Amino acid sequence: MPTMSESETPNFRYTAALANEIEPRWQAFWAENGTFHAPNPAGVLADPGHPRAGAPKLHVQDMFPYPSGSGLHVGHPLGYIGTDSYTRYKRMAGFNVLHPMGFDAFGLPAEQYAVQTGTHPAVTTAANVERYKGQLRRLGLAYDDRRSFSTTDPDYYRWTQWIFLQVFNSWFDDKIRKARPIAALIAEFEAGTRPTPEKAWAEMSPVERRQLIDDHRLAYVSEAPVNWCPGLGTVLANEEVTPDGRSERGNFPVFQRSLKQWMMRITAYGDRLVEDLDTLDWPEPVKLMQRNWIGRSRGAHVDFGTATEDKITVFTTRPDTLFGATYMVLAPEHELVDKIAPAAWPNGTNPKWSASYTTPAEAIKAYRAEAAAKTEEQRTEGKEKTGVFTGAYATNPVNGKDVPVFIADYVLAGYGTGAIMAVPGQDARDWEFAEVFELPIIRTVKAPEGFEGAFTGDDVAINSDWLDGKGVVEAKAEMIAWLEQHGHGRGATTFRLRDWLFSRQRYWGEPFPIVYDETGLPVALPESMLPVVLPDVDDFSPRTFDPDDADSEPETPLSRKKDWVNVELDLGDGLKPYTRETNTMPQWAGSCWYELRYLDPQNDKALVDPDNEAYWMGPQRDGDCGGVDLYVGGVEHAVLHLLYARFWHKVLYDLGHVSSFEPFRRLFNQGYIQAYAYQDARGFYVPAEEVVERDGGYFYGDEAVTRSYGKMGKSLKNVVTPDEMCDQYGADTFRVYEMAMGPLDVSRPWETRAVVGSQRFLQRVWRLAVDEETGAVRVGDEPLEPAVRKHLHRTIAGVREDMDELRFNTAIAKLIELTNTLTPLPAVSREAVEPLLLMLSPFAPHLAEELWGKLGHAGTLAYADFPVADPAQLVAESITYPVQVNGKVKARVEVSPTADEASVREVALTAVAEALAGRTPKKVIVVAGRLVSVVV
């Protein structure tokens, strides 16, 4: 799609061809001169002579990409261009800007490609990274290239492994709610200040001691149930399993199995991960998603006695409603069900409760079979509540009353304690169940007059003995105190969050810096042995099994490399044989801390020099969490990546390695660029770029096609790449278009044909400065007309405000308006063109640099001062007031800005005298500087 013919175009017009001559030239200039190198306060990247050394800092970061084999499409760089425009502006406004870019290069696609083709993932990854770098460079993104790395670089994952060792070698001290070195725990056990669970420390064998210590580590090996997927040959995290119990990738069956796996004790940080959200400048929906994911609920564990020795423990968030607990429900699978159920129904059992079975055992057996056939989703969603009486009664500890114990599938075994106390008066599900089974309902919170159903609102307690008249919050606290005092329960906080499954049976990931000795217990390698380099192997795939073979065992690619697995090492006890851990870390590991490595990427003594960390990420004032000043990326990482990164950062903070206690102070979710796709009558996708719109329909050739909307991708045949846009229009036009098409946080459809509008804008700017026929500079030194000067300064003030708020679309609109004001003027004044170029340069840096040079400036404008509006020029000469009569504009009056309210009122009333038709105004409102409103 050529934009103009070669023959008649003026020689010096800003065409795609000219843009493609200018752009690589400036990219080379920036690279050669290190224009975007940011000086550190300390270390090899320190540069006291740099124009921004010691200036206020700004650390802006994009979520780094996984370099996929298909390269970038136009949607990917939206956020990158946004942060680039923002940081270029901030650099000109005086900040020392850190804006780096790296690559999240471990991951499954390269490994799967390796399995298929035999190409080493390192080769594929390196090629993809180079391709990405080329595409990003072509867009003119102003990164400090000295700070770029891939998570697959041994120099980088050395420190990922180092952090793992920090986590492994620490434990969470509940008393001070902080991670501490494991040595401190050992010291407490040795000194006897911390009790050991079974026998005294002195009587424990070395292995027992190690097991006890290992149970406290923040990284630990667990025999816990995991999602084992034989078809893929690996375990999966919960979020990689679909609701119907299959793998998200490949759709293989997933089995719950107890397997030895590495876990990270993220649950220890549950409270802080929730509470510190309050310190963050993040979108509220993302905070809410994190809160929901962590799922902290506060309440109490309450013990209900039974006829046998057993107690039924429930967790409730509403201990204040205990007097209204009129029955209990256990999950059908609950272990106590068989123990407490009597041999025969108690006398007078309601036939609805027993479901007409002759014994409790039969009823339970039948109900379990029924429940087992349902998925978790069906169980919790079921509209009609089902269940059956166990025949047993439990004792409500607050009033000694016997309450019947049911089993019902709306209580899940895997959630909480698998048992609930049912309070129909205050819980909708319990209310429904109580209605079905004719159970008593006692309100314990005062409900509004005439209220029907379960009341979950907040009012005073009733029917609750000593709690009567107290509010919910107070009643909860008093009940918890009473339960603890009488030994019937204790206050508790529970979390939905589970510990983080941290090992994968994969090749292309970071090896663990862990070996096992003859006891089978893990031993940390010393820092001096880092990095543990990922060895070459012949076969990259984990062993896969019959997808339905639940009893198969994972076999990792690294486990087959015996000469690597079996090593002789001296770890302090002389040379001994050890076996290496053969799992690798999940892809999240590398992205959990990369924001820190950008600060000091070449440091081989430390993860990051403390001076550099404090400067770029340290707290800026009392109570500030510190962290990256602006972190931009898609909302799809709202929970996992951001939660894991916060967790690691807090561990590093506790251990004294960083001064910030949050990694990302401000988060911004950019929208997505999506695209239309077209299908023919058979449902096949046709190339979107060849579809034309005519007669109110869409056609591929002569064939009518239907339009749909979705992600860009090969399968939908609707990919548009930044390279195509650069070829057709140049990078600057593409950048301006992406920034002008809407607010950064809103998703929108891509429309190639609209890009030309941005090119026309840049052509007009070019034409302001350069004669298209001769190439001569047209700019003169004559002063601006006063009205134009005012427009210029209004633009400067508005653009600065928009840039600060990341409102690039309206900033560009203001620049277009200014340009359109200047275009028809007979003389082109430097007074206007230079500030215009400086303001345009964050969006169209190559064009701005080129014209800046033509206007006689040497070097780059990257450090030129961003224009500042003259306040005197922002004062309007006159103000036009619309005059409304009963809300409709009937006239406009022009008055001096210094006119007082009375005179504005008088002028306005005169102007609308006709519309008033002699009626006397009831009310006249003069809004200074805005409008006049007359009410009759």
Next chain:
RNA sequence: GGGGAUGUGGCGGAAUGGCAGACGCGCACGGUUCAGGUCCGUGUGUCCGAAAGGACGUGGGGGUUCAACUCCCCCCAUCCCCA
């Protein structure tokens, strides 16, 4: 089922209580041109009207206000997250 977000011309969007539709695409007309998927100019929410002008108009309904796209309540649609 629960939670969140969004809804403005043919299209992307602007205006966060104060003149709805900035800016751009598209479209129409005019100029330049042998020509035009070029450039320049003018117009472009809908309806009535030749025009002046008028009426209507921000998913639907109600409310607060001199004034509501904006704030409050109810409903609808689409998208996202959780179950």
